[in-house]
Every structure is written in C-alpha cells, then in structure tokens.
Amino acid sequence: xxxxxxxxxxxxxxxxxxxxxxxxxxxxxxxxxxxxxxxxxxxxxxxxxxxxxxxxxxxxxxxxxxxxxxxxxxxxxxxxxxxxxxxxxxxxxxxxxxxxxxxxxxxxxxxxxxxxxxxxxxxxxxxxxxxxxxxxxxxxxxxxxxxxxxxxxxxxxxxxxxxxxxxxxxxxxxxxxxxxxxxxxxxxxxxxxxxxxxxxxxxxxxxxxxxxxxxxxxxxxxxxxxxxxxxxxxxxxxxxxxxxxxxxxxxxxxxxxxxxxxxxxxxxxxxxxxxxxxxxxxxxxxxxxxx
Numbered sequence: 001x002x003x004x005x006x007x008x009x010x011x012x013x014x015x016x017x018x019x020x021x022x023x024x025x026x027x028x029x030x031x032x033x034x035x036x037x038x039x040x041x042x043x044x045x046x047x048x049x050x051x052x053x054x055x056x057x058x059x060x061x062x063x064x065x066x067x068x069x070x071x072x073x074x075x076x077x078x079x080x081x082x083x084x085x086x087x088x089x090x091x092x093x094x095x096x097x098x099x100x101x102x103x104x105x106x107x108x109x110x111x112x113x114x115x116x117x118x119x120x121x122x123x124x125x126x127x128x129x130x131x132x133x134x135x136x137x138x139x140x141x142x143x144x145x146x147x148x149x150x151x152x153x154x155x156x157x158x159x160x161x162x163x164x165x166x167x168x169x170x171x172x173x174x175x176x177x178x179x180x181x182x183x184x185x186x187x188x189x190x191x192x193x194x195x196x197x198x199x200x201x202x203x204x205x206x207x208x209x210x211x212x213x214x215x216x217x218x219x220x221x222x223x224x225x226x227x228x229x230x231x232x233x234x235x236x237x238x239x240x241x242x243x244x245x246x247x248x249x250x251x252x253x254x255x256x257x258x259x260x261x262x263x264x265x266x267x268x269x270x271x272x273x274x275x276x277x278x279x280x281x282x283x284x285x286x287x288x289x290x291x
Contacts, residue, residue: 163192
C-alpha cells in the first residue's frame with residue numbers, strides 16, 4: 001500500500017576542530033559540518049548517509065527515535081568514512097535495518113576501514129571518537145530503494161569529490177540527496193581531484209540540475225542553510241573559480257586569498273587550503289616531456 005506522501009528531514013552536525021596546521025589566514029584546522037537525511041513514510045524511514053563520531057552516533061539514534069518510525073534502510077552515497085563510521089550504535093538500535101550501497105562504494109568503505117587508511121588518516125584526526133564497531137554495507141540490488149510504495153532512485157555520479165560517488169533522487173519529493181557532489185555554504189573537498197575528475201564532477205552537477213529538483217541536500221552544509229537547488233550551480237562556480245585560479249600560475253597563498261574573497265561566506269577554510277596545496281603540487285610537478 002502506498003503511503004499518502006513522503007517527507008524528509010535533515011540532521012546537520014557542526015564542524016569540529018581536528019589536529020593540523022591553521023590555514024594561511026590563521027583559521028584553525030576543522031572538519032566540515034556534515035549532514036544525514038531521513039526520508040519518512042507513515043510507518044518506516046530510509047536514512048541516507050550516516051555521520052562520524054560517537055557523539056554523532058548518539059545524535060542520530062535520538063533524532064530517529066523521536067520520529068517513532070521503523071528504520072528500514074540505510075543507504076551510503078560514497079565511501080568516505082565520515083558518512084558511515086558512526087552507524088554502529090544506530091544499527092544496534094534497529095537490528096532489522098538493511099545497510100546498503102553500490103558494490104564499488106562498498107569497496108571504498110572496506111578500504112577506509114583497513115589499517116593502512118584508518119590508522120594513517122582517521123585515527124590521527126578523531127582518535128577514540130569513532131565507534132569501535134564500524135558497519136560496512138551490503139550490495140544494493142538494482143538502483144531503487146522502495147519506501148511504502150515510493151521509489152528512491154540511486155544514480156551513479158562517477159568521480160566528484162572522490163571516485164565512485166552516487167546521489168539519490170526522490171521524485172515524489174522533488175528532492176535530490178546529493179552526498180558530497182554538492183556543497184552548501186562549505187568549501188568543497190578537492191584533495192582527491194584533478195582537472196579531469198573535476199570535469200566529471202561538473203557533469204554530475206549538470207545531471208542533478210537536469211532532474212529539476214526543488215530541494216537538494218548537500219553532504220556537507222552550513223547548519224542553518226536551506227536546501228535550495230541553487231547550491232548545485234554554486235558548487236559548479238567554485239570548481240570553475242578554483243581551476244581559473246590554478247591556471248593563473250599564482251602561488252598557493254594568493255590562490256587561497258582570491259578564493260576567500262570570492263567565496264567568503266563558505267565554512268571550513270581548512271578544506272580550501274588543503275585542496276589548493278594538493279592541486280598546486282600537481283600543477284607545478286615537472287613532466288617528462290616538459291622542455
């Protein structure tokens with residue numbers, strides 16, 4: 001039986017300090033605010049993406065418990081640990097829930113939990129804040145999650161802020177849950193990108209825009225920001241401005257200053273600085289054929 005209509009809600013956890021050097025303007029090293037989205041029917045719900053720490057996990061547990069709905073499915077949009085490390089306590093509260101992702105995303109999730117990545121990256125950043133038991137998804141069959149007669153359609157997006165990302169379109173809500181393809185009031189993470197992959201990112205943004213959603217939830221968003229679809233275009237503008245700044249040949253600090261001036265309202269200047277630093281190394285690396 002089809003429920004009369006779906007609704008959705010978004011939980012956003014604030015950014016938090018992490019170890020690391022400040023950005024050139026003195027901004028402290030931070031992790032970006034992160035979102036989780038709950039698609040609600042009359043009796044059941046689907047969660048799209050989880051969060052990172054024990055504190056985040058408890059926030060998810062309490063948030064969903066207040067809705068009084070059966071948690072049917074948890075879908076993971078991409079394989080960055082900050083979107084699934086905090087799921088363990090929630091899954092323990094909902095033993096029948098299915099945690100699913102596409103097969104290529106699962107491979108990245110497994111990589112994130114391997115000692116080579118976890119001990120080198122996540123443990124230094126979050127220490128003991130991450131729950132002991134980390135949940136890895138099972139493969140989603142097909143590309144549709146059904147919730148009380150409504151379809152949540154999964155789309156592959158290719159390489160955006162990392163390889164093998166996806167987003168979820170909920171036609172009955174005119175909604176796209178974009179994962180880390182769209183950034184809303186937060187500087188995009190570009191460490192795992194280059195010029196070619198940012199073109200792929202632009203294609204994914206165009207594909208989301210072509211769906212004509214009225215609401216777009218970004219995986220990282222300012223806590224008070226709306227889900228206005230204009231953030232699809234604004235993410236594209238940031239990528240364009242970043243590439244233009246890199247092409248200018250300017251040093252890293254000047255690129256940082258220019259992008260702060262243009263995008264001063266975005267949170268987490270650490271993400272901007274780290275992305276510039278990695279991309280400028282690629283820009284300035286000599287090639288075998290350079291004369």
